[in-house]
Amino acid sequence: MTVTRRRGQRLDDAILDATWQILQEAGYARLTFEAVAALAGTSRPVLNRRWPTRAELALAAMERAAPPVVAAPATGSLRSDLVELLRQAVNGFGAVRGEVLAGLLAETARDPDATAAVRAWIARSTTGDTMAAILAGAAERGEIRTADVPARVLRLPFDLVRNEAIRYGLPVADDAIASIVDDVVLPLVGHTCGGTPAAAPPPG
Structure with a gap:
C-alpha cells in the first residue's frame, strides 16, 4: 500500500470518500478499517485517531455524502406538507x-x-x-389547535420512515408514506381536516 502524506480536511475527505465507495460497492458488512486505509492511501492508526469505531466512520461518510433533508415544504396544507417532506426524506435516504x-x-x-x-x-x-x-404553519392556518407538541412527536414521522426503510427496504412506497401521515401523524397532532380548529376539551 502506498501511503500519501496529507493532513487536515484533504485527508478527512479522502478517508470519507473511500468509506462511502466501499459502502456503495460492498455494503456495511464488508466495511473494514483496513479496506478504507488501503483505498484512501493512509494507515489504520490515522483512521482510528479520527473515528475510533467502524460505526462512527460509516455515519460520518453517510452524513457527508447524503445529508438528511432539512427543508420544510410550503404547500399550504399540513397533510401535503407532511407527505412532501417524507417523500424528500425517502429520496435523500438512498439504498446505501x-x-x-x-x-x-x-x-x-x-x-x-x-x-x-x-x-x-x-x-x-x-x-x-x-x-x-x-x-x-398549520397552527397559524387553523388546521391544528397548537404546534406545541413533545419532541418525540416531532421526530416520529422520520422514525417511522426510517423503520419502514430498514424493515422492508427502499424505496418506501407512497402508500406507506400516506399511511404514516394519515393514520399516525395527523391524528396525533389533532388535525381537523376541514381547517377549523379543534374544540378545546371541557374543563375538569
Whole structure:
C-alpha cells in the first residue's frame, strides 16, 4: 500500500470518500478499517485517531455524502406538507443509507460503541426543527389547535420512515408514506381536516 502524506480536511475527505465507495460497492458488512486505509492511501492508526469505531466512520461518510433533508415544504396544507417532506426524506435516504443503518442497528446488539454512535447521529438530526416549522404553519392556518407538541412527536414521522426503510427496504412506497401521515401523524397532532380548529376539551 502506498501511503500519501496529507493532513487536515484533504485527508478527512479522502478517508470519507473511500468509506462511502466501499459502502456503495460492498455494503456495511464488508466495511473494514483496513479496506478504507488501503483505498484512501493512509494507515489504520490515522483512521482510528479520527473515528475510533467502524460505526462512527460509516455515519460520518453517510452524513457527508447524503445529508438528511432539512427543508420544510410550503404547500399550504399540513397533510401535503407532511407527505412532501417524507417523500424528500425517502429520496435523500438512498439504498446505501438504508443498508448502512440496518447494519448499524444489527451491530448495536453486540457493540455499545455502535449504540452510542447511532444515538449521537440521531441527536444531531435537525428533522425535529423541520417538523416544528410545518406544525407552526398549520397552527397559524387553523388546521391544528397548537404546534406545541413533545419532541418525540416531532421526530416520529422520520422514525417511522426510517423503520419502514430498514424493515422492508427502499424505496418506501407512497402508500406507506400516506399511511404514516394519515393514520399516525395527523391524528396525533389533532388535525381537523376541514381547517377549523379543534374544540378545546371541557374543563375538569
